[in-house]
Amino acid sequence: MTKKVIRINEATIRFAGDSGDGMQLTGTRFTEATAIVGNDLKTIPNYPSEIRAPLGTLAGVSAFQLMFGSSRVFTPGDLPDTLVAMNPAALKVHLKDLKKGGTVLANANAFSLKNLKMAGWEGNPLEDGSLEGYTVYSIEMSKLVGKALESSDLTSKGIERTKNMFALGVLFWMYNRPVEPTEAWLRKKFGKNPAIAEANITAMKTGFNYGETTEIFTTSYAVEKADLPKGKYRNITGNVAVAYGLVAAAKKAGKELFLGSYPITPASEILHTLSGLRNHAVKTFQAEDEIAGIASAIGASYAGDLACTTTSGPGMALKTEAIGLAIITELPLVIVNVQRGGPSTGMPTKMEQSDLLQAVHGRNSDAQIPVITAQDPADCFDCAFEAARVALKYMTPVILLTDGYLGQGSGPWLIPDPKSLPEIKVTHPDSSARGENGFMPYSRDENEARPWALPGTPGLEHRIGGLEKENITGMVSQDPENHQLMTDIRARKITRITQEIPPSEIFGKAKGKVLVIGWGSTHGSIHVAVDRVQAEGKSVSQLHLRWVSPFPSDLKEICDNFDEILIPEVNSGQLSLLLKADLVRPIHQLNKVRGEPFRASEIEEKINEILG
Amino acid sequence: MSETIQGIEELNLTRKDFVPGNEVRWCPGCGDYSVLANMQKTLPVMGVKKENYAFISGIGCSSRFPYYMDTYGFHSIHGRAPAIASGVKLANPDLAVWVITGDGDGFSIGGNHMIHVLRRNIDLNIMLFNNRIYGLTKGQYSPTSQLGMKTKSSPYGSIDRPFNPSAIALGANATFISRALDVDAKGLQESIKRAQRHKGAAFIEVYQNCIIFNDGEFADGESKATRPDNALFVTHGEPMIFGKEHDKGIIMKDHHPKVVTLGGDWSEKDLLVHDETNSIITNLLLEMTFDPLNPTPFGILRAIEAPTYDEMLTAQIEDVIEAKGEGTLESLFYSGDVWEVK
Ligand SMILES: Cc1ncc(C[n+]2csc(CCOP(=O)(O)OP(=O)(O)O)c2C)c(N)n1
Ligand code: SF4
Ligand SMILES: [Mg+2]
Numbered sequence: 001m002t003k004k005v006i007r008i009n010e011a012t013i014r015f016a017g018d019s020g021d022g023m024q025l026t027g028t029r030f031t032e033a034t035a036i037v038g039n040d041l042k043t044i045p046n047y048p049s050e051i052r053a054p055l056g057t058l059a060g061v062s063a064f065q066l067m068f069g070s071s072r073v074f075t076p077g078d079l080p081d082t083l084v085a086m087n088p089a090a091l092k093v094h095l096k097d098l099k100k101g102g103t104v105l106a107n108a109n110a111f112s113l114k115n116l117k118m119a120g121w122e123g124n125p126l127e128d129g130s131l132e133g134y135t136v137y138s139i140e141m142s143k144l145v146g147k148a149l150e151s152s153d154l155t156s157k158g159i160e161r162t163k164n165m166f167a168l169g170v171l172f173w174m175y176n177r178p179v180e181p182t183e184a185w186l187r188k189k190f191g192k193n194p195a196i197a198e199a200n201i202t203a204m205k206t207g208f209n210y211g212e213t214t215e216i217f218t219t220s221y222a223v224e225k226a227d228l229p230k231g232k233y234r235n236i237t238g239n240v241a242v243a244y245g246l247v248a249a250a251k252k253a254g255k256e257l258f259l260g261s262y263p264i265t266p267a268s269e270i271l272h273t274l275s276g277l278r279n280h281a282v283k284t285f286q287a288e289d290e291i292a293g294i295a296s297a298i299g300a301s302y303a304g305d306l307a308c309t310t311t312s313g314p315g316m317a318l319k320t321e322a323i324g325l326a327i328i329t330e331l332p333l334v335i336v337n338v339q340r341g342g343p344s345t346g347m348p349t350k351m352e353q354s355d356l357l358q359a360v361h362g363r364n365s366d367a368q369i370p371v372i373t374a375q376d377p378a379d380c381f382d383c384a385f386e387a388a389r390v391a392l393k394y395m396t397p398v399i400l401l402t403d404g405y406l407g408q409g410s411g412p413w414l415i416p417d418p419k420s421l422p423e424i425k426v427t428h429p430d431s432s433a434r435g436e437n438g439f440m441p442y443s444r445d446e447n448e449a450r451p452w453a454l455p456g457t458p459g460l461e462h463r464i465g466g467l468e469k470e471n472i473t474g475m476v477s478q479d480p481e482n483h484q485l486m487t488d489i490r491a492r493k494i495t496r497i498t499q500e501i502p503p504s505e506i507f508g509k510a511k512g513k514v515l516v517i518g519w520g521s522t523h524g525s526i527h528v529a530v531d532r533v534q535a536e537g538k539s540v541s542q543l544h545l546r547w548v549s550p551f552p553s554d555l556k557e558i559c560d561n562f563d564e565i566l567i568p569e570v571n572s573g574q575l576s577l578l579l580k581a582d583l584v585r586p587i588h589q590l591n592k593v594r595g596e597p598f599r600a601s602e603i604e605e606k607i608n609e610i611l612g
Numbered sequence: 613m614s615e616t617i618q619g620i621e622e623l624n625l626t627r628k629d630f631v632p633g634n635e636v637r638w639c640p641g642c643g644d645y646s647v648l649a650n651m652q653k654t655l656p657v658m659g660v661k662k663e664n665y666a667f668i669s670g671i672g673c674s675s676r677f678p679y680y681m682d683t684y685g686f687h688s689i690h691g692r693a694p695a696i697a698s699g700v701k702l703a704n705p706d707l708a709v710w711v712i713t714g715d716g717d718g719f720s721i722g723g724n725h726m727i728h729v730l731r732r733n734i735d736l737n738i739m740l741f742n743n744r745i746y747g748l749t750k751g752q753y754s755p756t757s758q759l760g761m762k763t764k765s766s767p768y769g770s771i772d773r774p775f776n777p778s779a780i781a782l783g784a785n786a787t788f789i790s791r792a793l794d795v796d797a798k799g800l801q802e803s804i805k806r807a808q809r810h811k812g813a814a815f816i817e818v819y820q821n822c823i824i825f826n827d828g829e830f831a832d833g834e835s836k837a838t839r840p841d842n843a844l845f846v847t848h849g850e851p852m853i854f855g856k857e858h859d860k861g862i863i864m865k866d867h868h869p870k871v872v873t874l875g876g877d878w879s880e881k882d883l884l885v886h887d888e889t890n891s892i893i894t895n896l897l898l899e900m901t902f903d904p905l906n907p908t909p910f911g912i913l914r915a916i917e918a919p920t921y922d923e924m925l926t927a928q929i930e931d932v933i934e935a936k937g938e939g940t941l942e943s944l945f946y947s948g949d950v951w952e953v954k
Contacts, residue, residue, distance in 0.1 A: 032949050035949070035951060036949065036951045038951070038953060181949065185949075225953075228953045229953070230953050230954060231952070231953060232946075232950050232951070232952050232953075233950065233951055233952070233953060234945075234946070234948040234949060234950045234951075235948065235949070236948070244944060244945065247941070247944060248941055251941055256703070258699065258702065258703055260695075260699060277939060277944070278928055278929050278931075278932035278933070279929075279932045279933045279935075279936040279937065279938060279939040280938075280939035280944065281929050281933070281938075281939075283702055283703075283925060283929070285698070285699070285702060287695065287728075288695075288724055288725065288728040289724060291692060291695065291725075292692070292695035292698075292724075292725055292728070295688070295689075295692040295695035295696045295699065295725070296695050296696065296698045296699035296702070297699055298688075298696055298699060299668070299686075299695070299696035299697060299698060299699025299700040299701075299702075299703065300699035300700065300702060300703035301699075301703075302686055302696070302699075302700055302703075303666070303699070303700040303701075303703035303704040303707065304703055304704060305699075305703040307699065307703075321689055322689060322692065324689075325688060325689050329686075415945045415946065415950070416945070418940070418941035418942055418945070421941075454704070455663070455664070455666040455684035455700070455704065455707055456663055456664055456684075456704060456706060456707060457663055458661070458662075458663040459663070460663070461662065461663060461682055461683050461684050461685075462684070462685070463678050463679050463684075463685035463686070463687065464685070464686055464687070465678070465679075465685075465686060465687030465688060466671070466687065466688060466689050467687060475634065476679065
């Protein structure tokens with residue numbers, strides 16, 4: 001029987017199973033194969049905060065979603081077209097998201113009475129008609145891999161574990177992806193244990209052949225290559241991209257990189273990645289807490305390293321006082337907050353954009369700080385690099401906001417030519433900077449940055465600290481005039497950073513009815529929504545802010561050209577609050593805090609509602 | 613000990629080189645003055661270039677110290693100096709880094725950083741000014757204040773049981789612990805020298821009189837008249853002898869240190885001999901601290917060798933570079949599965 005191949009433009013797949021079923025790995029392998037085919041894509045994992053929630057429970061379901069397509073893909077997709085459900089709990093949790101008429105691929109062997117009951121199913125949905133309206137492939141995956149690996153040396157448990165590779169094989173067939181890259185990857189990963197490698201490969205191929213030969217599958221899908229900018233690509237998560245951006249900035253500045261950090265979800269991968277880069281002379285210091293993380297970074301910065309600290313919301317709260325110290329001592333520092341749901345411990349593995357006000361204003365006193373935000377995983381590289389560049393140029397701490405969705409999510413990264421990255425000029429005064437009256441640690445250059453005099457430089461011995469300092473001399477001063485002056489200088493220096501912000505790009509016309517403004521990871525869903533509404537011939541444009549402190553200087557002018565402004569945010573309206581104060585005009589808000597990103601459709605609806 | 617370490621002559625530093633022009637602003641009679649003077653006197657003979665000293669402090673009266681040293685200095689935030697100093701040392705291992713802290717700064721708000729910096733054995737020196745009071749905030753009890761002490765925040769007497777910082781340092785596996793009295797120039801200088809030479813985290817506890825809020829706290833030791841009978845100055849390899857007439861010593865009785873009078877039944881060879889490398893001896897000395905039947909021990913209580921964090925970091929970087937080759941941005945960027953769009 002020859003099978004039909006249907007060309008489609010894009011597809012969204014969600015892999016869901018028990019935490020122990022290896023869904024993250026399965027999703028990642030599908031992603032790599034898809035990237036190699038040349039599709040554009042975005043991915044997002046969704047896993048429980050418990051490392052090993054009880055087997056088969058709703059709490060223990062782990063999922064991974066990706067969207068891929070033959071044109072640009074801006075989000076990991078709203079509702080999946082295909083749901084892989086390795087057990088009843090996975091189906092229970094994720095069925096509600098599946099597109100109408102979507103496809104379910106289930107491991108029938110996992111739908112035992114016990115598992116069904118644990119997941120809260122009355123009967124067996126694979127058999128009792130609960131899935132009417134969907135295309136259901138109920139496959140005895142466990143049994144099939146058991147058969148295929150009958151002669152293998154693996155234990156029956158070990159064999160059972162390869163069922164995710166079977167599912168992957170079926171999907172490779174269904175979407176016409178190559179199995180070879182995964183085959184090579186498995187051989188490398190289990191190099192020391194070839195039996196496991198071969199078993200997994202056999203399982204994957206059995207799945208592929210199952211799609212090819214059994215009659216239950218009649219159709220497979222092909223997604224053409226996307227028209228991506230030319231160049232070499234790799235898939236990258238936001239957290240790895242941040243790490244690479246910092247390494248690149250350090251190299252371009254001729255500095256050693258120091259990271260002071262304390263583990264926290266969803267930021268830890270930055271610490272992990274940088275800890276593995278000792279051959280890049282990266283110094284990672286796993287501190288005793290987040291305060292020590294930033295404090296050690298401040299010390300390293302004082303002594304001349306490019307220093308950074310990485311964390312998520314609760315850790316950010318702990319760093320607050322030390323950020324003030326970096327502000328008043330005017331030392332360069334990159335502070336990365338991979339935001340998660342809060343307050344307090346909140347929802348560690350779920351995304352949120354609710355630390356914006358904390359970043360911009362969350363300190364005692366008037367303590368301005370530049371805040372840059374990344375819009376997609378690959379953009380995390382550019383933003384980390386830019387944060388470091390600005391920190392070094394202006395002698396200031398800089399906050400980089402990403403979130404769990406960006407940090408853990410991935411997308412293709414057009415690998416930059418290292419030579420094309422800008423050099424970062426850093427100068428340290430030498431002994432000649434000592435004048436007749438000594439060295440002046442609070443004198444300033446054309447950007448009002450103070451000199452970065454390093455301990456060890458003869459003749460420039462001086463003292464800095466958290467007490468207010470006299471302008472120019474740096475002596476301790478509690479003089480009222482001086483405090484006013486220093487407060488003004490510190491604020492002016494940050495405002496001056498607007499000169500680093502290129503003219504804002506608007507997606508759509510520069511004048512019109514509705515302007516949708518976003519920041520951070522909402523970029524993709526806003527873009528898709530605006531694109532769809534524009535396609536209906538309606539007047540809507542998108543402006544995405546990269547710097548949220550200071551704001552770009554053309555912001556007000558751009559806003560003045562639109563009748564209405566809409567700000568969708570995964571918080572209760574924080575950018576809206578800042579912009580209302582800045583623009584003094586009403587703003588439409590679209591806010592949700594459900595631990596998940598916006599669906600483009602939600603934004604689309606809101607735009608249409610405003611357009612009337 | 614002779615002070616002709618190589619290079620000292622060429623450096624040609626004197627006390628004056630470490631005295632900046634500004635006015636020192638501690639209360640007249642504060643114990644901090646003596647510590648400052650002895651630091652300024654000792655550093656010139658350590659064989660370290662002046663520009664290589666960095667003094668990092670937290671917040672408190674004592675933490676103003678860096679402003680009074682003409683070296684690199686960083687007066688930071690309350691309790692965090694050990695962490696900041698760790699970063700300084702890791703960024704530039706050539707620096708001689710000193711942490712200046714108080715009993716509140718180092719053992720209340722900053723207690724966590726203190727134990728970890730000692731545990732890691734980062735090569736820096738920590739000087740704790742223990743005046744058993746919060747001086748800068750005008751006299752509240754601290755974690756080292758004695759039970760019953762009346763202060764602004766304990767008008768009916770403190771019910772907050774104190775601890776012994778040097779014992780915590782030992783518990784944190786510190787490789788160097790010494791104790792000195794603010795008025796004892798010789799003891800201070802000895803501690804400063806040994807700490808500066810020690811490879812690893814060196815902890816010095818200074819008993820410091822706060823003349824305003826806790827005057828006389830260490831009177832038994834401070835007064836020249838009573839000191840000999842109340843303070844035991846230990847020296848490595850020497851028997852533990854004290855007293856005006858050098859006639860008292862420490863023996864071990866029923867697993868406890870006990871004071872005996874030399875002459876009659878006891879001679880020097882019955883006495884405990886100090887061993888700064890033996891943590892059981894250090895522990896025993898520290899147990900004597902609050903014991904009214906025993907003198908308070910001072911001197912180098914512990915000094916052992918152990919690998920330092922900074923050394924291990926540098927070595928690990930070198931090893932990995934040797935094994936993998938020096939990383940380039942190309943090798944980093946292309947470390948995953950790469951595909952090309954033509
Ligand atoms: C975060 C913070 N909390 C509280 C204070 C107020 N404060 C400053 S110094 C100090 C106690 C200092 O005591 P200690 O460390 O013993 O130093 P001393 O003044 O006795 O030398 C306190 C509570 C502060 N500066 N910062
Ligand atoms: S308050 Fe006490 S510790 Fe502070 S300067 Fe005065 S005497 Fe010294
Ligand atoms: Mg004190």
